[in-house]
Amino acid sequence: MKVTIIFITGILSLLSYSCNKLDLPPMNIIQDKDVFSTESGITAYLSRLYYDLPIENFSATKDGFRRLSWPTSGNCSGEMLIVQNDMLYDSPSGDWFQNWNYGAVRNVNYFIGEFPKYKNNYTQAQADQWLGEAYFIRGYYYFAMVKRYGGVPIIKTPQYYPQQSLEELKVPRNTEKEVYDFIIEDLDQAIKLLPEKSIAKGRVNRYVAYALKSRACLYAGSIAQYGAMQLNNILGIPKEQAEIYFKASYESAKALENSYSLYRKFPDKFENYWNLFLDENSPETIFAEYFIYPEKTHSFDLHNIPYQMRGAPGYSSRLNPTLDLVEMFDDINGNSGTLDIGPENDPKRFSNTMDVFVNVEPRLRGSVILPGDIFKGEAIEIQKGLYTSFPSGELKTSADFNALYNGKNIIGKSGMGHPETTITGFLVRKYQNPKMERSQVLGSRSTQAWIDMRYAEVLLNRAEAAFQIGLIDDALKCINEIRDRAGAKLYTKDQLTEKSIQKERRMELAFENHSYWDLRRWRIADKEINNRQYKALSPYYIFNEKKFIFKKEYVGGKYTFYPKVNYAKIPEGEIAKNENLQQNPGY
Structure with missing residues (x-):
């Protein structure tokens, strides 16, 4: 039989895949023996499976994967807003962040089913490694779907038409619990088969499977703890099952404690935290997606560089952390992180914009560029306007960086007021490369790795699960x-x-595309987001006093998040192909 990557989505249509970016002819014209009888063929096949992992990295957006770097799920969780000319993002329709990805499922099912026929050509260690990777990948695919849609069809073997009738191909949805149990089963298989150390950079090992199991079980426990049974029990997990999943999450997280550790390379905790996301030899990194120029790149720096350092016109400052997030961080003394700027009619005066942040937590500075903070050896000038005097003087604002009042700039070199500068007063530091030359801050030039799983997340999984039990x-x-x-x-x-x-989870994992999903699984997204308008911190200069003041100002529109969006809308095209698929409630 030929290896074919034609897939029926449980359903009626035939979808063809090419071998995108693999050094192998299209798989649909290659015989099994050509793929599974050589190590290079297997490596190429697995590369396709890895390529299809729905990793929510620098280029994952509401519209899919491998796209421009905004908007991320952080734009939908209140962590950040985007520059005004890119509008406000929310998802009342439930059709964003789609990943109904049974084409990829078919490919991994084919490998799991067919490779064992050729395993005698290899050592036991090789065969176990490759099958373990495939089980992990299938578990990852299904986890990405269940966290979006709840119960989805479980398909363990490739479907064939016309060998199977159309009715056989119309697979109904399994329950949410059955899908989580299937994911756990696959990850247990991966844990059993995979070695302790990865055979190559970017390949999974036993502990990567443990980490994903910890994440998936934590989600399942949360659905049981906070969710409700719906749609004839297709959605939801019985509440009495919560402890079972939390225990499994806890035990899986604990399995990593002797193999990974938090990054502590630098004594300065601010310097240490931001370096964590740039050091590819970090003992904290469990699983990452790697990039190399020019073969595989992204554009994170281009999109987020402060305006005063941008390398290409038309881009910078796209992702803007909200004041709401910044004030979530307590100060170093354990006091509330609410910034003390004084009353609106008599605000406190500051000699420098960084003076208001004197006691902020180092982790916050490692995540967010604050007004006046140093990046690439320069103070990042963020200023919204200039008062000739306050409160009775004239307020000067501008969208022109060269606009002056008696020789003093009206806005800072990095804004605010220009349409390509921050609208919140803050910029993202986490993951930006401070060593990238201005001339290189261009599209498709960034190569820092995306950390998909790190030990801090595993500790947070463990803490949450431990607390619950x-x-x-x-x-x-x-x-x-x-x-x-x-x-x-x-x-x-x-x-x-x-x-x-x-x-703690929201602070530690800020901008890493966790918060949106966490708010959903805790069933508090509608309380946190719906009808909420987020805030900016706007610095103003008082000319006659030579001092700065700050204002907390609402910016952008109000978000919309309905409880129904805790489960995404199943694509209408899939419902049309398969009447056995029931749509999620509210759509």
């Missing part, structure tokens, strides 16, 4: 390990609550 001391230990590295004041036992654990 009553292991409070262990939960506190994990949270405080993260807070110590962050430069935050450690929690006492009575400060550890469900809310503080959730908050």
